[in-house]
Amino acid sequence: MKMKKYLLALSLGLILVLAACGGSSDDSKKDDGDKDSSSGDKEVTLHLAALESAYGADVWKNIIKAYEGINENVTVDLTIAKNLEEVIRPEMQAGNYPDIFMLATSREEALTETLIKENGVENLSDVLTMTVPGEEVQVQDKLLDGFTDTLATNPYDDGEMYLAPMFYSPTGLFYNAALFEEKGWEVPTTWDEMWELGEKADKEGIALFTYPIAGYFDTLIGSLLYASGGPELFTSAMTYEEGAWQTDEAKRVLETVEKLSEYTHPNTVANANPNDFTKNQQLVLDNEALFMPNGSWVVDEMKEAPRADGFEWGMTAVPAFEEGGDQYAFTFFEQIWIPKEAENIDAAKEFISFLYSDEASDIFLEAGAVQPIEGNVDKLDEQKKLFYGIYEEGALPAMGTFASTDPVPGASISDELYGKVDSIMSGKLTVEGWQKAIQEVSDKLRPAMK
Numbered sequence: 001m002k003m004k005k006y007l008l009a010l011s012l013g014l015i016l017v018l019a020a021c022g023g024s025s026d027d028s029k030k031d032d033g034d035k036d037s038s039s040g041d042k043e044v045t046l047h048l049a050a051l052e053s054a055y056g057a058d059v060w061k062n063i064i065k066a067y068e069g070i071n072e073n074v075t076v077d078l079t080i081a082k083n084l085e086e087v088i089r090p091e092m093q094a095g096n097y098p099d100i101f102m103l104a105t106s107r108e109e110a111l112t113e114t115l116i117k118e119n120g121v122e123n124l125s126d127v128l129t130m131t132v133p134g135e136e137v138q139v140q141d142k143l144l145d146g147f148t149d150t151l152a153t154n155p156y157d158d159g160e161m162y163l164a165p166m167f168y169s170p171t172g173l174f175y176n177a178a179l180f181e182e183k184g185w186e187v188p189t190t191w192d193e194m195w196e197l198g199e200k201a202d203k204e205g206i207a208l209f210t211y212p213i214a215g216y217f218d219t220l221i222g223s224l225l226y227a228s229g230g231p232e233l234f235t236s237a238m239t240y241e242e243g244a245w246q247t248d249e250a251k252r253v254l255e256t257v258e259k260l261s262e263y264t265h266p267n268t269v270a271n272a273n274p275n276d277f278t279k280n281q282q283l284v285l286d287n288e289a290l291f292m293p294n295g296s297w298v299v300d301e302m303k304e305a306p307r308a309d310g311f312e313w314g315m316t317a318v319p320a321f322e323e324g325g326d327q328y329a330f331t332f333f334e335q336i337w338i339p340k341e342a343e344n345i346d347a348a349k350e351f352i353s354f355l356y357s358d359e360a361s362d363i364f365l366e367a368g369a370v371q372p373i374e375g376n377v378d379k380l381d382e383q384k385k386l387f388y389g390i391y392e393e394g395a396l397p398a399m400g401t402f403a404s405t406d407p408v409p410g411a412s413i414s415d416e417l418y419g420k421v422d423s424i425m426s427g428k429l430t431v432e433g434w435q436k437a438i439q440e441v442s443d444k445l446r447p448a449m450k
Helices: 002-013 026-031 058-070 084-093 111-117 125-129 177-183 191-203 214-238 248-263 277-285 345-354 358-366 382-388 413-417 421-425 431-448
Strands: 044-051 074-081 100-102 164-176 207-209 289-295 313-316 328-337 396-398
Touching (some): 044 058, 044 084, 058 074, 058 345, 058 358, 074 084, 074 345, 084 111, 100 345, 111 328, 164 177, 164 214, 164 277, 164 382, 177 313, 191 207, 191 248, 207 248, 214 248, 214 413, 248 421, 248 431, 277 289
Parallel strands (some): 044 100
Antiparallel strands (some): 100 328, 164 313
């Protein structure tokens, strides 16, 4: 209940003032003769393009088998790849769009963001009121509060959902709980305590911090913004408010990242790339670094990796800036969506509604993918309950992302904010230079908000 209340309050705090974006309605789709309206009694072939993530490829094959078992008129063709954007982009350029994308935002290739900026994603609000196939409830009745009320699902903030929430993971700082018990160390709740622990660990040859790649700072910096200035600071930063990054609260966030560089394992920056990031995660497993920002998926991602004797996963919220201050754990979730150029939009919506069924949810859970559906946490093993129960332990949930804008050549807020972390860590960039660059690109994007 506590998590629900926080998520609801958070979602209300993230209602941002953006101009509504025009999009084609369902009627316009039905008027387009070469667009299929629904499966009905007509045979339909859906094309699903899915990112192959830590959950593997078989999960989607099992989902498709289950859906085709209850809807004999639908065949689902699957394209699944770890480099999905590279595989599917040539097809799209040739005019062949998938009917459904399982591809989240905040990826380096930014294909999803590109379609959002080009008004190329279909309105999915009506999926929420669809009856789940094989059940007697609507999709919206099964979802946890707050997951359809953020810019991560409603990128134009027009009260409409264009990206449906699929898998969610609490994020935070992951560590070896057994090592802390062995050393008699307390998990820090403030940054002052974190720096003190860093000094203790350094004397034993252990780094305080590492990170997989710079992109993982999206959740860490998000939590820091909440902790430093509350939802108001986060919202102002996400909507490119004038001077947002020049405030003392925002500078404190950037200075904290810089100070972490003093305690970061020396191999981190060299390994912080898509090919070697697991080497940084291995540092925690080998007790060479204490903390890393990550999500609950890391357990499955590293399940075959060697580790120190007695290793036990632990996760904590990002430390507060003051004693007794709020600690936040960013909630990361992936989205599924339909491009406007899809040939079978209504049939695709029917398929998406099935993904919230108990049958589909259990298939996902078996692969380690947790949807924001009522009762799912109760089905998890004790290890994962520890992660997903972090909000019951006093951590506040943070969620949201940057507001969508029209394309501005050469202006990428993600590149400036997260892409420059390696330079901060290696000492090639100062906080002052970082802060200035972030504010400058923010000022460029503000007039382009949708």
